[in-house]
Amino acid sequence: MRTKMAQRRNRRSGVEDRWRKADGSPSAADGKGKRWRARYVDDLGREHAKGFSRKVDAQGWLDEVTAAQVTGSYVDPKRGAITFTAFYSQWSKRQVWVKGTMAAMDLAAKSVTFGDTPLIDLRPSHIEGWVKAMQDKKLQPSTIKTRFNNVRSVLRAAERDRLLARDPARNVKLPRVVKGEKSIRIPSPAEVGQLVTSSVEHHEVMRAFVAVAAFAGLRLGEVCGLRVSDVDFLRGEIHVERQSQRGEIRAPKYGSVRTVYVPTGLITELAEHVRKFCPGDDPDRWLWENAKGPWTADVVEPRFARLRERIGLEVTLHDLRHFYASGLIAAGCDVVTVQRAMGHKDATTTLNTYSHLWPRAEDRTRKASEQMFRESTADALRTDQEVNSPDLV
Template sequence: MSPQRRNRRAGVEDLWTRGDGTPSARHGQGQRWRARWVDPSGREVTKAFRRKTDAQQHLDNVTAAMVADQYVAPEGGDLLVRNLVPKFLAGLDVKRSTMQGYKSAIDAQIMPRWGNVPLKAVTVSEVRAWLTAMQRGDPDGKTKRERDGLTSGSARKAGRVFSLILDVAVDDKLIARNPMERVKLPREGQPRKGKSLTRDELHALAAQMPAEQDRVLTLLLGYTGLRWGEAVALQASAVDYRRRRLHVHRTYGEAGGSTYAETPKDHEARWVPFPPFLADELHKLTEGKASGADLFSNTRGRPLQGTNWLPRVLRPALDRAGIPDAEDRRIHDLRHTYASLAIQAGANVKQLQRALGHADATITLNTYADLFEDDYAGLGDLLEPPAY
């Protein structure tokens, strides 16, 4: 708390008259009545009025607002949005990849439009217009993205980050309400439907991989459902051959061409089972390696990067294996492949949730609903009564 000032006064003062009733030096100049109060931070604040009743009314309103914990600093709304961004970022406790996403939205969408705007000038109507304009695009834009506009998902993300920044202003008593409360964000874009492989396609793909570690990595992704960052961050010590489990406790993220280690999604470590045949494949990679060494690495011993592995290794191998739509395939499709194979093998939702590292089963059902629909179609046949 800031230091207390001596002789602070709270009340309404007559600026034109001294305490003994004689005219003051500023008699007849400016506004006569001044409301004085001490804000919640211990700072003395004043505001002048022409009429005493107005000054008293303002003081009463300020007092009521402080009692109700709704007080707002008079000059708080004058602060520019850009001045609030460092405080917002400093208060975040998120993974590095999430932080990068926030900074990207701030730099690309929020700062150009709102950086030099005072907080009090951020209105509901202007925010709605901004969200619409981002998606509409600008025919005169310098880049294709500027001309085409953002997807609804990207615009929604920018709006959500902006709302979080304005929440800081509300918490710090700079503005009374977050104008984003009355703004309906764009709908979440339709998620891309995964393109799973059959078991035969998965093995055909692995056989076309240019290097042994690429072949094993492909099988690992398709038979364990690990996210790319989790798979390439596996160390030799993560493989438990006795229980046939992989200890997933770290992941690699990518940003700006660099790779960094962090905790898995939702900060949850987990053990993921792998099929017996993968034990021999993994032995080839772990043999002779130190316990802390990565299972997969590039020729320089650095972590593999998905942005490089996808076009350089995966898509050419898909073409060679005769699998259609190679250019539309993603690494994440191998995770979808695992889910498909596991469901066909009889895995239930809870088992799949644990293996995939989802926070709850609802995410699993929502993400792989189409696969469960295929499984659901055979339910009638399973309920066929025995013949007598």
């Protein structure tokens, strides 16, 4: 026996008079409820209807729905009724995130003030209210921007799934993030020297760790993820291929696998570290590890904090990365060279962080004119000496 399959209805729409039959005579519903009913069938064959007192209102509503279907911005009212929180709960389970990304996304999603609002009802005003609430809680502009971007990725996913007609976060203004000199701290060479040398007295195993952060510019997780085989002792190179984060070994941030060319002094430090703290002959053994595996931030940061407090410096490990970048710039390296050494996503990130360190137009002008001044005065002085000196016999 064959099972009869339900026939899918084609998309159509129309407005009908509930009170009158086709011949104009009263219907059974005459005088009951709203007279005009607008009906349409969507792309999936589902019928939707809504009642109106006036025909012009019914037709206007139907025209809006038809236009939305044509332009691709149509949202099924039933599907669009899902709340932001419910959609995020379903969508996030399908994402291939690492633990750190998952934690950041969960934090952002839980911070919204419109979690119980149906997606179809979301407006820019909801997003603006949430941003203002974060600002009122004294969150840093950079933190607000990060959470906003994370939540916006959820809204864009809902838009792709036709649960939102358009992204309500588009064109929403965020607090200004101040870039440049005030947003970073660059330790002096003397301070870096103190950290490297004092670690011998305090905890010698940290000496090479601090040196790699300061003279190769690696991120904390990247230093933790180094194996002995990642250091080319003959060529003076460190190959950054992974990072150790929250018990996970994964690719560096932004996939920034790279080779960093380092000074002989740092290679000497690493060779001594391997001799003292990395017994064995396995080339893939970790440079810094404990019983749980390679070090992570929860191991390094308390050790560095004790070292910093011991010598009385307000320096973070990330400040050492800024120290490295500033040194490259001072030596005349261009933006792309610094970007590649730092493992930044793009040159824009490098410029946004360090643009104030590169010589400005006025600095270059002053330097050029200073050189011209010295050359010109030197020539004039030589000419004056030749004129006023007695002839040599």
